Amino acid sequence: MSPLGKLLVIGFGPGDMEHITKRALDALAESEVIIGYNTYVDLIRPLLNGQEIVRTGMTEEVSRAQEAVRQAEMGKKVAVISSGDAGVYGMAGLVYEVLMQKGWRREDGVEVEIVPGISAIQSCASLLGAPVMHDACTISLSDHLTPWETIVKRVEAAAAADFVIALYNPRSGRRTRQIVETQSILLRHRDPHTPVGLVKSAYRERQQVIVTTLEDMLNHDIGMLTTVIIGNSSTMVYDGLIVTPRGYQRKYTLDASEQALKPHQRLRTEAEPWSLSAQGDRPLAAAPQAGAAPSMPAPSASGAAATVATQACLQAGAAVPTAPSAAQAGSSPASLAAEALGRLAAGGRLPGEANVRWSGQAPAVGAHGATAVAGAGAAAGTATGSFGKPALFEVGVSPGVGNKKFTARQMALLAEIAGDDGELEYTPDHQIVLRVPCADPEELVGRLRDERLIVMPIGDVFKVKACDFCNMEKDDAVPVAEHLQVVLGGLQAPKETSIALNGCGMACYGAVLEDIGIVYRKGGYDLFLGGKKFGRNAHAAQPVAEGIPGEQITDIVENIIAEYKEKGHPNERFHKFFKRVGVVAGYRHEDAPAGVEVNAVCGD
Structure with a gap:
């Protein structure tokens, strides 16, 4: 244990008290200071018991991380909170960046513990059915910190590779074109009837779950609290649920106790x-050139x-x-x-x-x-x-x-x-x-x-x-x-x-x-x-x-x-x-x- 304080970077899941881990509850209880975005602090307020609270706005992530490190170096146990998982578009990476900038070392610096939580792709998928049963990726459409050209390349690559795609931060009051352009890219690669799930405020009081299609998705309300999950070419809708099969080629059958292929x-x-392995030793083709047509x-x-x-x-x-x-x-x-x-x-x-x-x-x-x-x-x-x-x-x-x-x-x-x-x-x-x-x-x-x-x-x-x-x-x-x-x-x-x-x-x-x-x-x-x-x-x-x-x-x-x-x-x-x-x-x-x-x- 460091003679300095301790940083607990906590992911508390979707926000519902039933979906927060025991370790996250214990970490909040042992903390002396709670630092977080206003909305996140309000979500976990019933779990707090007199700790000092530092609240900041949405775009003040750097100041939150800096304040957390400063107070931990003063010997306090500090909890930095994120919804979902702190390591997925959360505060974990930023806290480490601040520490690295200060020359922090694990053996003699502030102790750091990352407490995992349920990420939005997981919580939203559970409400939609089972859309993330095959290879999937997450892409944030926020271009405040990432160039839009880079985001476009990632959407193009994920669409062409037939990934199930979870879109984070799809639209805000000022960012309205990004989701429109993303849909246009996806429609060049996927059937218009590809299943799409829109989940807003998963497991919270104002939860909203919509099952729609790629061509119709923009006819529904999509905002910063929405996660958009787009199926791959094998994803289907059954009885209002989105399901992606475990494999494109099925080596199993579901209507027999004895499988056609033994284990x-x-x-x-x-x-x-x-x-x-089945393709033999044929040489790999050269990678496509940058800027090539999708x-x-x-x-x-x-x-x-x-x-x-x-x-x-x-x-x-x-x-x-x-x-x-x-x-x-x-x-x-x-x-x-x-x-x-x-x-x-x-x-x-x-x-x-x-x-x-x-x-x-x-x-x-x-x-x-x-x-x-x-x-x-x-x-x-x-x-x-x-x-x-x-x-x-x-x-x-x-x-x-x-x-x-x-x-x-x-x-x-x-x-x-x-x-x-x-x-x-x-x-x-x-x-x-x-x-x-x-x-x-x-x-x-x-x-x-x-x-x-x-x-x-x-x-x-x-x-x-x-x-x-x-x-x-x-x-x-x-x-x-x-x-x-x-x-x-x-x-x-x-x-x-x-x-x-x-x-x-x-x-x-x-x-x-x-x-x-x-x-x-x-x-x-x-x-x-x-x-x-x-x-x-x-x-x-x-x-x-x-x-x-x-x-x-x-x-x-x-x-x-x-x-x-x-x-x-x-x-x-x-x-x-x-x-x-x-x-x-x-x-x-x-x-x-x-x-x-x-x-x-x-x-x-």
């Missing part, structure tokens, strides 16, 4: 192809991916004219595709998941599936990953919804595109997953379509599967399969969902085991809902209707999908959704017969 498998290089991030529904989706989806709509379906109500095919692609670009896929896309006289919807390797992309039509390397582009490729035969030209093209750096994975869905570094997704998808290949997103989408219709000899149900593929294939789903169709009553392709199964028999279609193919309680789908006329089956399935999209929880499998809601599109759920408990040989 010892999760850190293997092959389970995380986006990692630096690049656009690959994980977005905008840019090249949306362009491909828009053009291809319009082609698909022209190939099979249909009236607007329930699943498409209020949205064009292009916007629905862009919606699905934006979700896929944010991740949410397990290794090995794949999707099948419709094939007819014209190629159908193209897709984008850049993984978390994609950091900042280039503008219009190009995408680059971290350190300037091309983003890892992932798509599912198939010769058709019923056709299972790749031609030699198609296989040669896939091999050429994959090259030495990509890979091809054949899946049980008669589809090849193509993973390849790619700087121009639109050009790549165009090449695949030119060879009459179907290109599909990977992840939480609706995928339409079908048998080969006995080598196309029993083709009565082919139009229904093609129609469903055009209307529903690749749309965003709460969880990856299979719509499977068998062309005859033998049902040899296993449609009755899928989420939604359709079996064609002469005279109509039988419908099955809620199959579960895996796990100890695996079961076939529930038969809900027989003999549905061909002119009705597609509308019925589209209504089921629309209801699932509207009411399904994120990551909720269709069979669980069907059981939870009880009735879907008029079909009532019935529990599957109890299965036999089996102790699986492969593990728990």
